[in-house]
Amino acid sequence: MGKLLIHQNLVNEEIAEKLINLCPFGSIEYKDGNLDINAGCKMCRLCVKKGPNGVIEYIEEEAPKVNKKAYKGIAVYVDHSEGKIHPVTYELIGKAKELAAKVCYPVYCIFLGYQILESAEKLLHYGVDKVFIYDYRELEHFRIEPYTAAFEDFINNIKPSIILVGATTIGRSLAPRVAARFRTGLTADCTRLDIKENSDLIQIRPAFGGNIMAQIITPNSRPQIATVRYKIMSATTPTKDPEGEIIVCSMDTSKFESDVNVIKVTKKEPEENISESEIIVVAGRGIKTKKDMSLAYELAEVLGGNFAGTRPMVEAGWIDAKKQIGLSGRTVKPKLIITLGISGAVQFTAGMQSADYIFAINKDPKAAIFTVAHYGIIGDIYEIVPKLIKNIKNAKGLIGEIPKYMAPASMN
Numbered sequence: 001m002g003k004l005l006i007h008q009n010l011v012n013e014e015i016a017e018k019l020i021n022l023c024p025f026g027s028i029e030y031k032d033g034n035l036d037i038n039a040g041c042k043m044c045r046l047c048v049k050k051g052p053n054g055v056i057e058y059i060e061e062e063a064p065k066v067n068k069k070a071y072k073g074i075a076v077y078v079d080h081s082e083g084k085i086h087p088v089t090y091e092l093i094g095k096a097k098e099l100a101a102k103v104c105y106p107v108y109c110i111f112l113g114y115q116i117l118e119s120a121e122k123l124l125h126y127g128v129d130k131v132f133i134y135d136y137r138e139l140e141h142f143r144i145e146p147y148t149a150a151f152e153d154f155i156n157n158i159k160p161s162i163i164l165v166g167a168t169t170i171g172r173s174l175a176p177r178v179a180a181r182f183r184t185g186l187t188a189d190c191t192r193l194d195i196k197e198n199s200d201l202i203q204i205r206p207a208f209g210g211n212i213m214a215q216i217i218t219p220n221s222r223p224q225i226a227t228v229r230y231k232i233m234s235a236t237t238p239t240k241d242p243e244g245e246i247i248v249c250s251m252d253t254s255k256f257e258s259d260v261n262v263i264k265v266t267k268k269e270p271e272e273n274i275s276e277s278e279i280i281v282v283a284g285r286g287i288k289t290k291k292d293m294s295l296a297y298e299l300a301e302v303l304g305g306n307f308a309g310t311r312p313m314v315e316a317g318w319i320d321a322k323k324q325i326g327l328s329g330r331t332v333k334p335k336l337i338i339t340l341g342i343s344g345a346v347q348f349t350a351g352m353q354s355a356d357y358i359f360a361i362n363k364d365p366k367a368a369i370f371t372v373a374h375y376g377i378i379g380d381i382y383e384i385v386p387k388l389i390k391n392i393k394n395a396k397g398l399i400g401e402i403p404k405y406m407a408p409a410s411m412n
Ligand SMILES: Cc1cc2nc3c(=O)[nH]c(=O)nc-3n(C[C@H](O)[C@H](O)[C@H](O)COP(=O)(O)OP(=O)(O)OC[C@H]3O[C@@H](n4cnc5c(N)ncnc54)[C@H](O)[C@@H]3O)c2cc1C
Pocket: 209, 210, 283, 284, 285, 286, 287, 309, 310, 311, 312, 313, 324, 325, 326, 327, 328, 329, 330, 340, 341, 342, 343, 344, 345, 346, 347, 348, 351, 361, 362, 363, 364, 367, 379, 380, 381, 382
């Protein structure tokens, strides 16, 4: 951390011009008659290294020290719609319990909404120590200002060391706002989480287009905030008897002021979500024509599963974008996933490697997909898949001529 200081006494017209032209972000400019660095500065420090000697100086600033001992516990944000809890919450509770056990921390939930007591009680079956609820009419619908205000109140009073938020539409909106309010770090879309003895959360996620797995820590501020996509972590199993307690929090409701007024809520038609499928057949570039996609559709159908694709298949317009698996698509965790002609690029496997069983078919024995697959067949999908379909049909007693499964109407 640091800042750039311009020694104005060394600046003349020629030097100013050089510096203005040197900055790749156009961040050096004249302001009120002085040379200035604007908010577009990316701290690349090219002006210090390549600019006229000594005119711009980089001053290192010591990071403020945080009293880590003042923060304790791992809090999970309860993602919900009208009190119906999103299953990512149970996955995050599972992870929170695992991390908390390593540093002897309690596990909390923070639940914001209206008339949510009954839903909150369900959480006590998942082994959390305390569920903090903010039950206010102003929190009935997700609105960013009141939700942030309640979250802020919770952090100020409870001081959790770590906050885990589901990377849902609401979570992706709320977590950065809360992080900014506390000037703390937020790591989005973590794929793995661990904890150091000193309570620093190790947040692991793909970076630089998925080519490296970055380990990110937030050593100088608290709380530490991470978002995790649905189906990345394993959900904890509920117990019969509830444990822990519900704490109903109260706060100054004037803080719920919002510029957003919810006039009407229109429910979206429920749509198919591949993340919920237990069996998925995924088509990759090994499939040569759009017509041949029937291989994937038919295999999915005989298995009673769903079908999906890699990004190139979506880009080719052969499959709907909602069915793309991977870093820039959906994350899935089915019982069985079968990949057809897929190389196994990290950007793809990042979205499916937690599946219970991965079964890959690829003609290249060196294909990376075989490093994550539990079972594999080296061979041509055009020979193997029809046989597979036939055998499954035989086993299921569906013997006879193999009817060609038609592509869904939307894909024709
Ligand atoms: C920032 C970023 C994000 C990305 N996000 C995603 C993402 O979310 N999802 C995603 O999928 N990709 C993503 N990608 C693209 C990714 O890097 C790969 O390019 C892509 O996954 C490759 O798809 P594929 O395996 O279908 O094709 P290919 O890599 O071309 O592999 C085709 C495979 O088919 C095999 N094959 C060919 N013919 C046959 C046959 N007849 N029988 C059997 N095997 C055969 C080949 O041996 C080969 O291994 C992303 C890339 C970037 C840079």
